[in-house]
Amino acid sequence: MKTFGGPALFLDRSDINTDEIIPAKYLTENSKLALKPYILEDLKLPGFDPLADTKEAAVIVTRSNFGCGSSREHAVWVFEVNDINVVIGTSFARIFRQNMFNCGMLAIELSEDDIDALFSLGGNVTISVDIDKETITAKGKREMTCSFVLNSFDKALVQAGGWLAYADKKY
Amino acid sequence: MGKTITEKIFETHQRDVPSGNNVVLDIDVVMCHEITTPIAINDLQERGMDRVFDPAKIKVVIDHVTPSKDSKTATQAKILRDWARRQNIKDFFDVGANGVCHALFPEKGFIRPGYTVIMGDSHTCTHGAFGAFAAGIGTTDLEVGILKGVCSFRLPETMKINIVGELSPGVYAKDVILKIIKELTVNGATDKVMEFCGPVVEAMSMESRMTLCNMAIEAGATCGVCPPDRVTAEYLWPFIQDEYDSIEAAVEDFKKWHSDVDASYVGEITLDVSDLAPQVTYGFKPDEVKDIMELEGSSVDQIYMGSCTNGRIEDLRAGAEILKGRKIADNVRAILSPATPKIYNQALEEGLIKIYMDAGFCVTNPTCGACLGMSNGVLASGEVCASTTNRNFNGRMGKGGMVHLMSPYSAAAAAVKGCITDPRNV
Ligand code: SF4
Numbered sequence: 008m009k010t011f012g013g014p015a016l017f018l019d020r021s022d023i024n025t026d027e028i029i030p031a032k033y034l035t036e037n038s039k040l041a042l043k044p045y046i047l048e049d050l051k052l053p054g055f056d057p058l059a060d061t062k063e064a065a066v067i068v069t070r071s072n073f074g075c076g077s078s079r080e081h082a083v084w085v086f087e088v089n090d091i092n093v094v095i096g097t098s099f100a101r102i103f104r105q106n107m108f109n110c111g112m113l114a115i116e117l118s119e120d121d122i123d124a125l126f127s128l129g130g131n132v133t134i135s136v137d138i139d140k141e142t143i144t145a146k147g148k149r150e151m152t153c154s155f156v157l158n159s160f161d162k163a164l165v166q167a168g169g170w171l172a173y174a175d176k177k178y
Numbered sequence: 179m180g181k182t183i184t185e186k187i188f189e190t191h192q193r194d195v196p197s198g199n200n201v202v203l204d205i206d207v208v209m210c211h212e213i214t215t216p217i218a219i220n221d222l223q224e225r226g227m228d229r230v231f232d233p234a235k236i237k238v239v240i241d242h243v244t245p246s247k248d249s250k251t252a253t254q255a256k257i258l259r260d261w262a263r264r265q266n267i268k269d270f271f272d273v274g275a276n277g278v279c280h281a282l283f284p285e286k287g288f289i290r291p292g293y294t295v296i297m298g299d300s301h302t303c304t305h306g307a308f309g310a311f312a313a314g315i316g317t318t319d320l321e322v323g324i325l326k327g328v329c330s331f332r333l334p335e336t337m338k339i340n341i342v343g344e345l346s347p348g349v350y351a352k353d354v355i356l357k358i359i360k361e362l363t364v365n366g367a368t369d370k371v372m373e374f375c376g377p378v379v380e381a382m383s384m385e386s387r388m389t390l391c392n393m394a395i396e397a398g399a400t401c402g403v404c405p406p407d408r409v410t411a412e413y414l415w416p417f418i419q420d421e422y423d424s425i426e427a428a429v430e431d432f433k434k435w436h437s438d439v440d441a442s443y444v445g446e447i448t449l450d451v452s453d454l455a456p457q458v459t460y461g462f463k464p465d466e467v468k469d470i471m472e473l474e475g476s477s478v479d480q481i482y483m484g485s486c487t488n489g490r491i492e493d494l495r496a497g498a499e500i501l502k503g504r505k506i507a508d509n510v511r512a513i514l515s516p517a518t519p520k521i522y523n524q525a526l527e528e529g530l531i532k533i534y535m536d537a538g539f540c541v542t543n544p545t546c547g548a549c550l551g552m553s554n555g556v557l558a559s560g561e562v563c564a565s566t567t568n569r570n571f572n573g574r575m576g577k578g579g580m581v582h583l584m585s586p587y588s589a590a591a592a593a594v595k596g597c598i599t600d601p602r603n604v
Binding site: 026030031032035037038049072075078080099100105163169171178 | 194196198200202216220225227243248250251253297298299300314315317318319321322325326328330364398400550551552569571573574577
């Protein structure tokens, strides 16, 4: 199983959609790796530079309804090929969330208070995820730990390395 | 306690219950297009799993960029085409026979009440109009669907959307769904099924019901669904006449896919549409919706009529009502993409294409076209489009471009006036 965690990138907006994560014009690519340079290309946030700011990131922390819009799994792959395997927010669009777990990656839902606390940690934040204990620990200027709930099926998908591996064995 | 339509479909299709919250369903129809499927095909091939669970249950179309515009899209089309042939998939629709998936597949009778339907496309929710459970999925789900004929879902709760009153002239299903999305917001229905019912829905054609269900995803819903009834049976009759003695018999049988009166819902909203004005979006989210009068005079550069939301025959008729004998304004250009060859032909026979062309529209072949800014009809930065599509995301129709979503009737009015305008005054 993968390990999850690392430097966090904060995207302080709700409803970040799949067109912002990876614009439709790149859907003609037939390999995941080819998507790499286009990560979050159309996301406009004050001071946000998609390429520079995602370089070190391993975890994204955001607000609500992340990944709304199209069904494109490219929105998950573009994170995967940029070594981002965890997205943390208050809620996700259904298809995006399912795509994350289907790829053996983590979409973690926290309460609004916990998300606010993460956003206010300050400094360069590093987040580690303990899947068994269902906790995350974040270290910035301050440190915090909070727990999350992982549906047992989603956990099984992550442990199996994704839905294809899981389903191939089982059905 | 009673059950909802969706609970009944889940119960009859349940293959496995991997956790209290998740169900693995047997899938009746797996639909594929050339944007999200080739990468699944390549991956399955690389894994040595180049198989399909049942070629008869897989429906394939090239629709997003067609005819191909460059080498990359030609390659996507080729991967899909070669695969369909190799896997003996008979229902494959290529250039000349192709059209927008969510308009074409219903037209072919592929979707029936009580079916489970998946596709690597978020607007798969459209097919809920037939009383089916139809959901958009990603590529991994698609791969498993192709291989095993199953898909996992969290148990969705159902939200009941009761639509009452009477639509006034110039107001359409598109206006109703925009209003509903405005009220629910873009994630108001996440992980839920939106069940559309009430007298207004009962009076709607299948086309209008598809428009309603099409945009359920814009409120975050897993699926939209309409109770299957006589309208459904009449639409499907050419395809089901060997299965039933009469339309009445089909209507009776379809009742097994109605929610029970004592079914439980997670929420219920009632919308009286009697005073509803034409609606239009103003921002970059589909819940940013206003009465069209509030945007009167707002400038546009392009008009786009088409897509899985509003590229069907009744949409073309609605637009033609305004365009007949008129010209589009000098400051705009206008594009019509009939959603399927059948619709195109019907529009030709009814003289609609002539009306559009005489008005100054460019008429393209059936395709998704400008809807997602991948082929023709792309906007330049700073340009604005009055569009009958379903998404107004920033950059959707071209980087820096902006889209106002509206009904075909309102879009035709914008074409004639050269700006957003209340179509009831045109
Ligand atoms: S018409 Fe637009 S929304 Fe519909 S399937 Fe095509 S690209 Fe998607």
